[in-house]
Amino acid sequence: MKLLRVGPVGQERPAVLDGAGNLREISEAEIDGAFFASGGVARVREALERDELPVLEAEGLRIGAPIARPGKIVCVGLNYRDHAEETNAAIPAEPIIFMKAPNTIVGPDDEVLIPRDSVKTDWEVELAVVIGETARYVETHEEALSKIAGYAISNDVSEREFQLERGGQWDKGKSCETFNPLGPWLVTADEIADPQSLGLRLWVDGAQFQNGDTKNMIFTVAEIVRYLSRFMVLEPGDLINTGTPAGVALGLPGKPYLRAGQIVELEIDGLGSQRQTVGQA
Template identity: 90%
Template sequence: MKLLRVGPVGQERPAVMDEAGNLRAISEPEIDGAFLASGGVARVREALERDELPVLESEGLRIGPPVARPGKIVCIGLNYRDHAEETGAPIPAEPIIFMKAPNTVVGPYDEVLIPRDSVKTDWEVELAVVIGRTVRYAETREEALAAVAGYAISNDVSEREFQLERGGQWDKGKSCETFNPLGPWLVTADEIADPQALGLRLWVDGEPYQNGDTKNMIFHVAEVVRYLSRFMVLEPGDVINTGTPAGVALGLPGTPYLRAGQVMELEIDGLGRQRQTVGQA
């Protein structure tokens, strides 16, 4: 099932896409942690099966981020061997964890703003994991995956100078406004047979830069969820960005960082496609 939120910024309303590709309004107040924790996915599925949901007119309708107000965004750094190698970083022995401000989340087609004084704004196509139930101290792969509500595309936009050259932790190069386009859909976990068998791709101005596969993650989704639950309580609505494959500007000759007016396009198998125009803050 594909859940999404549509409408102007700050006025999004929940919807679901049916098998024919139509958008249907759902009666839930939001797609958020409370919705996921209270069995909202099952309620929507039942209403859809009973054909109780009205069709929405989708012409010209903005698609917002599929999850409202994530409690936290937890990110895994250097989780693809080829990405670690292209940046000259050692292969991590344990997952590298950093946080991203929840208010970085925007819709999958919204503008991405280059921060003021930025010279190294970069792209990162990533598989996002959305948590559907509280998980703490998960012991097994099965327990970890049972806590996953679904998956989405995430663009973990990063400012490399802020992140790596200005001291402190990575967060200030990751938490600028608009730095986390998410969506277009939250695809429920039952539709993704194997989260480690998904191709990821990214283009800038039509030129391909990233072409990877989640099978090449150093730490797979189940291990990431299990590992994180040892250090923090994961709650419904939390988002985990699981890392990016090779092909970011940081690791390329000439470091072709983003400029205003450029267009990023991203896709992950089964999860749809994003497109963002780059602007200036």
Template identity: 85%
Template sequence: MKLLRVGPVGRERPAVMDEAGDLRAISEEIDGTFLASGGVARVRQALESGTLPVLDAGGLRVGAPVARPGKIVCIGLNYRDHAEETGATPPAEPVVFMKAANTVVGPYDEVLIPRGSVKTDWEVELAVVIGETARYVETHEEALAKVAGYAISNDVSEREFQLERGGQWDKGKSCETFNPLGPWLVTAEEVPDPQDLGLRLWVDGEPYQNGSTKNMIFGVAEVVRYLSRFMVLEPGDIINTGTPAGVALGLPGTPYLREGQVMELEIDGLGRQRQTVGRA
């Protein structure tokens, strides 16, 4: 299934793409509570019984498919080619950092260059949405069973803030609008192998990123298992699993994002995003 939220900012309505179905009879939101309470199974049952009312989503804004994530956990340097292009040694364990939850915006919403920024960069990533509490997970099979589904994430980053201003990476990752998500939450059964997905990104129509999740150093199952040793992952949490090569940071001479430019992103089976760049 492909779950989404449509409508103005703060007034999105939950829906399912499969039958253009209105989910408000099942839940007012697609969030951690919905996922933890078996919401996906209830939607599936309603689809099978044909009881969902039709939602005419034509012309409506598409919001992020998950409302109010509790936390966004990010994995850095998780693609071999990206580590190479940035001159970093591939990590022996996942590099973990956090991104503010209120960075999440819709997949077609404007991305704002922060005030004082000179190095705002793009990163197409596979986002993992947690559906069940994950605490001290032991096996990869158990880890994947905790996943509700997958989405496209643009882990927008300000590289000077991240790398040249001291401290940890979070300050270059948590600026407003720095996590377009969606357009859909594609449920896990529709993604039988998260390690076999192509990821692509263009800026003003020029291709920059063209990778595959096969190139991850730590796959989705290992990332979930690993993180559960250090923090409790809860329904509605998002994990950004890293980006392949082709970011401006790794391409000497490549300009960073400028006002008016357009980013387009896609991942096999998960849809496509498009953002225009503005200024804060």
């Protein structure tokens, strides 16, 4: 099942995409932590199966982020061996964890803004995980996967000077406005047979820079959820960005960082695609 939110910024309505590709309105107040905690996914699935949901006219309708503002965004750095190697970083022995401000989330096709004084704004296609049940001291990978509501595409936009050259505090380079396009859909976990078998790709102005696969993660999705639950309580609606494969500007010859006017396109198998125009803050 593909859950999404549609409409103008700040006025998004929850919806679901049915098997025939029709957009259908759902009666839930929002797709957020309360929705997941109260069994919202099951309610929508049942209503869809009973054909109770009205069809929406999709033409010209903006797609917002598939979940409303999460309680927290937790990110994993250097989680693909090839990405660590291209940036001359050591392969981590444990997941490298940082946080991203929840208000960085925008729709999958919304404008991405280069921050003022930025000269090193970079792209990162990532598999995003949305938590559906509280995860606290999870013991096994099976239990970890059971805590996941679904998956989505995330662009973990990063400003490398802010991240690496301004005191070494990653959060500063990760939390600028518009730095987390998400969506177009939240694909429920039952539709993703294996989160470690998904291709990820990204293009800038039509030139492909990233072409990876989640099978090459250093720490799997299940291990990330299990590991994080030892250090913090993961709550319904929380978002986890699981890392990016090789091909970011930081690791490329000439370091071709983003400029205003460029177009970034990204996709993950089974999760749809995004397309952003780069603007200037």
